[in-house]
Amino acid sequence: MVVPILKQGHYLIATIPTALTDADLQDLRDGLVAEVGLYRSRGVVVDITVLDVMDSFAVRTVRDIAHMTRLRGAETVIVGIQPEVAFSMVELGLTLEDVNTALDLEEGLALLDRKTKRAGKGGEIRGT
Template sequence: MNSGPALVSILRQGDTLVASVHTALDDSEMVRFQHDLVRQIGEHRARGIIIDVAALDVIDSFASRTLRSIADIARLRGAVTVIVGIQPDVAFAMVCLGMDMGEVPTALDLEEGLAYLSRLRGLGSSHG
């Protein structure tokens, strides 16, 4: 069907899924990404989700809402989502437009996102 380069890649690292968005997605591609990622959360029994948006130079209101929805769905399935790599200009524009990621944690980059999930797991294991 689509012979072009992948728009998104979803890789498993242990019980964490790392989804990298490689280029701007239109609304239908964003919805397909959401469905693919949610399906893989169940398939891989993921406990952590990192969505890397570093390649995006725009995050519009639909994309922002969809990312928050993914995080809500993942939470209901037992996984924590972290959004990483929001570019400075994108963050500035989002703030100016009154958009944010709601309750979804964000981190500077993939390394920080993995560290965040690791810290959460450390806290969670003492309550288990």
């Protein structure tokens, strides 16, 4: 199962269509990290609305996506974590503390707009 990665302006959007194997998740990670460079993307949205399970491997891989794309200069936001999934993640002690999350695709894109706008102004906004 290859997760399609859509390019929209300065952003990449990956909407996970169905339950993924570990290998599928790693392919998505590698694809996003590569395409951030290919398209000079400023932001990435990973939509995991359909995932009914986020186990330790999935959480780790999602966190890796966020960290690796950030090292490549793009902000990643994870959207669509379902209430039950959030509950099980907390029960498992799995967190995404330093990873951007948003309710859905719309909120995720709005978050990226704010983040990349601020980053684009660089030092200018310092002190405001």
